[in-house]
Amino acid sequence: MKDTINTIEKLKKEKDAIILAHLYQNPEIQEIADFVGDSFELSKKAKESKAQTIVFCGVHFMAESAKILSPEKTVLLPREDAGCPMADMVTEKEVQQLRKKYPNAAVVCYVNSSAKVKALSDICCTSSNALKVVKSLPNKQIIFIPDENLGHYIKKQVTDKEVIPFDGYCITHHLVTKEEVIKIKKDLKGLKFLAHPECREEILEEADYIGSTSQIIQYVKESKDKEFIIGTEQGILHKLTQNNPEKTFYLASSKLICMNMKKTKIEDVLNALENNTHQIELEENVKEKAYDSLNKMLEI
Ligand code: 13P
Ligand code: SF4
Numbered sequence: 001m002k003d004t005i006n007t008i009e010k011l012k013k014e015k016d017a018i019i020l021a022h023l024y025q026n027p028e029i030q031e032i033a034d035f036v037g038d039s040f041e042l043s044k045k046a047k048e049s050k051a052q053t054i055v056f057c058g059v060h061f062m063a064e065s066a067k068i069l070s071p072e073k074t075v076l077l078p079r080e081d082a083g084c085p086m087a088d089m090v091t092e093k094e095v096q097q098l099r100k101k102y103p104n105a106a107v108v109c110y111v112n113s114s115a116k117v118k119a120l121s122d123i124c125c126t127s128s129n130a131l132k133v134v135k136s137l138p139n140k141q142i143i144f145i146p147d148e149n150l151g152h153y154i155k156k157q158v159t160d161k162e163v164i165p166f167d168g169y170c171i172t173h174h175l176v177t178k179e180e181v182i183k184i185k186k187d188l189k190g191l192k193f194l195a196h197p198e199c200r201e202e203i204l205e206e207a208d209y210i211g212s213t214s215q216i217i218q219y220v221k222e223s224k225d226k227e228f229i230i231g232t233e234q235g236i237l238h239k240l241t242q243n244n245p246e247k248t249f250y251l252a253s254s255k256l257i258c259m260n261m262k263k264t265k266i267e268d269v270l271n272a273l274e275n276n277t278h279q280i281e282l283e284e285n286v287k288e289k290a291y292d293s294l295n296k297m298l299e300i
Pocket of ligand 2: 024083087170198233259260
């Protein structure tokens with residue numbers, strides 16, 4: 001393992017590369033990354049970085065967003081098969097049909113989506129800025145794709161607009177049941193329950209705080225509490241315990257593991273750097289239109 005890490009460091013210098021990792025990645029990947037963050041922070045880093053190569057340890061749509069924002073850079077996804085099922089739940093055709101049905105609506109697209117769908121949208125958002133993005137638009141009707149849970153969460157908070165959520169969902173957060181949340185809250189009485197907005201509505205109703213992965217990390221940092229129940233993917237526990245060794249965290253459900261996020265191993269990162277795999281390539285016109293949607297979000 002030590003040899004592999006040394007070789008990765010050497011190749012990074014030779015190739016002018018940085019490693020970006022999502023907070024759901026395996027601890028050993030978070031440890032070798034130059035930057036670990038949520039979807040929004042990673043998009044920003046990808047755009048601002050001066051490095052020539054970005055090794056993106058996350059899932060496909062994240063590496064794709066990095067390529068859209070930095071088309072001149074080489075973007076590598078170490079595991080080609082690390083996808084996000086939610087990103088495939090809305091197609092271009094469905095977006096076109098929704099546009100026809102609601103001609104005055106703006107299409108707000110969660111970053112967990114394909115580049116082609118982003119290209120057809122007015123603006124992107126992440127779980128950390130969805131409310132801000134929706135509020136910033138002049139349109140009275142908002143089509144929110146693809147995550148219905150984030151869409152409903154936003155709908156509840158924006159009463160002066162009609163928010164129309166699509167019916168996609170995260171297969172990982174969707175598995176958490178109300179019964180297990182109620183049970184853990186009862187077993188660990190008094191502990192705050194912090195949840196990601198990709199959880200279902202009935203789970204979010206039980207939450208004391210709802211936020212993106214980085215927002216949950218920030219909440220814990222500022223809280224005087226010593227113990228928390230966590231309602232998002234298990235990978236976040238690494239940063240939480242690292243930043244707060246004196247605090248204790250309980251995962252709301254043992255099912256909160258995203259198999260796609262867990263695919264990337266150290267050997268895959270080494271392979272990516274050694275063989276320039278798997279490079280993200282996009283069609284020119286898709287890249288340009290998707291850039292507009294992503295960039296608008298970054299400028300808000
Ligand atoms: P954030 O990083 O925005 O919290 O999103 C979580 C997620 O599901 C990424 O796939
Ligand atoms: Fe997709 Fe859910 Fe995994 Fe995020 S946690 S990558 S939304 S399946």
